[in-house]
Amino acid sequence: MRLGLPLGILLLWLGMAMFGPLLDLQPDHIELSRILASPGSDAWLGYDDLGRPLWDRLVVGARTSFFVALWVVVISALMGTAIGTAGAYVGGAWDHVIVRIIDIFLAFPGILLAIAMAGLMGPGVDNVIIALSTVGRVGFARLARAQVLSIKQRLHIEAAVAMGVRHARIVIRHVLPLTLAPLIVEASFAVAGVVIAEAGLSFLGLGVQPPAASWGSIIRDGTRYMLVAPHMVLAPGIILMLVVLAVNLLGDHLRDWVDVRTRRVL
Amino acid sequence: MLNFILSRLLSAAVVVIGVSSLVFFLIHLVPGDPVEVMLGESAQPADRAALRHALGLDQPVPVQLFNYFNGLLHFDLGTSLHSQRPIAEVMLERMPATLELAVAALLIAVVIAFPLGALSAVRKDTALDHGARVISLLGISIPHFWLGPLLILIFSLWLGWLPVSGREGFASLVLPALTLGTALAAILSRMVRATLLETLNEDYIRTARAKGLGEYTVVLHHALRNALLPVITVLGLQLGALLGGAIVTEMVFSWPGLGQLTIEAIHRRDYPVVQACILLISVTYVLVNTLTDLAYVWLDPRVRLHEDR
DSSP states (O other): OTTHHHHHHHHHHHHHHHHGGGSOOOTTOOOGGGTTOOSOSSSTTOBOTTSOBHHHHHHHHHHHHHHHHHHHHHHHHHHHHHHHHHHHHHOHHHHHHHHHHHHHHHTSOTTHHHHHHHHHHOSSHHHHHHHHHHHHHHHHHHHHHHHHHHHTTSHHHHHHHHTTOOHHHIIIIIIHHHHHHHHHHHHHHHHHHHHHHHHHHHHTTOSSOTTSOOHHHHHHHHHTTTTTOTHHHHHHHHHHHHHHHHHHHHHHHHHHHHSTTTOOOO | OHHHHHHHHHHHHHHHHHHHHHHHHHGGGSSSOHHHHHHOTTOOHHHHHHHHHHTTTTSOHHHHHHHHHHHHHTTOOOBOTTTOSBHHHHHHHHHHHHHHHHHHHHHHHHHHHHHHHHHHHHTTTSHHHHHHHHHHHHHHHSOHHHHHHHHIIIIIIISOOSOSSSOOSTHHHHHHHHHHHHHHHHHHHHHHHHHHHHHTTSHHHHHHHHTTOOHHHIIIIIIHHHHHHHHHHHHHHHHHHHHHHHHHHHHHHTOOSHHHHHHHHHHHTOHHHHHHHHHHHHHHHHHHHHHHHHHHHHHOHHHHHHHHO
């Protein structure tokens, strides 16, 4: 029951992102007489600084957000898991090198490396995805490595090795399935992180370029007109926060559910 | 003990060298020819050659790498393309503003987090606890680039209490520090609550209560002290998020620090400055984390005993 609200919010916006193009939206239509108009009968969230309907732009922004989030999480999860698994399973000097590389990437605080990469490669959605997945895969690599290190010691792996199963098969059939649960939990939190990071990069002018819309760039445009048109900052921010809050709450539940130790007896 | 310190310092040195190399190679991320991107397509060949030479890009990569590290050892970070001044000088000017902001945010976070987390733990599962947890969840989910404008809207534009932006006096520090400190306060208060709940279950707390000590003394002098240690580690790790958040916060409030310098340099295509800023911020982060690790060993006698055995 407590899951209903966050799940509803997430599905609603995911639906907007997927089926937005089917709606009759005009995110680039300029209504010069309605510039910065407050929410009213003809556009329920009002208009932006160029006279474009804010609601339509927010729906298109959702598409940007989820598009980036999906790609970044999929790429980082696949690459990170591959790197971490390879390190832990092979072990030795190879693992040592991978741990060092992970350490070096973790030495860049927060979003800094993504800002630097996106800034140097130039703005655009592709570069945002590249920058955020370069940073994002490190977390997955570390998690996968820790998981595989402990799974490697288990008896069923020893048995498989003794039976002469090839290593590639052992990793795919006997190791990776056991790492899935924590990786999926990590991925769910990563979605929230990427949504914020994409909006942050776009806020700094390093993300999507006009006339494309992103929640972050709408907030940035809005900061210039806060006194006359606070709706331009308030609306995208509230939606962004609700989506992130929903994803984090769902992630919390997912983590408790996956972790049998905290799973409540039904 | 000495072994631990030495190995920790050594691994920090390896990471710093790795970070510096990575930053060196960042300029090769610029699509195509960085010199052309910086000067524009219409630049004269002579100007291009001059810039290429000034940046050292006309030399083989190993020589470039050697010159770069040689410069770093002498605190020579190169020259800004925009202002034609030594980058180290430009950064030294901006550093106090960022330090001031980070320290203020840290103070705000600690001042909010400890009472909130402790109250939450002591009054577990009451309305107060639920309220505190909802507030901290909100604090974690609000991005800096929205909380900042929101605070400006409420406290500067609507109420008119505080300046909108800039760095003039104490009043101008309040909103940026609050923006930057909120997320940290939220994370810390969750951490304080969790560790305090754990400590309150320990035997020595039962002993303290059995001795007839007041609840106030038990929580403040016996439990909270021991709950501090994991919180300090988290504080060190969260400093990274704090420094990253400072970049965005400085942009929101036109705060003249290193973060603003970084973003300005990106937009001006002043790549040497971008590199130097990224390098300084990440090396600071590595050093602080190393110090946190060492402080942890020094603060917790149990860790020390374990080492000596």
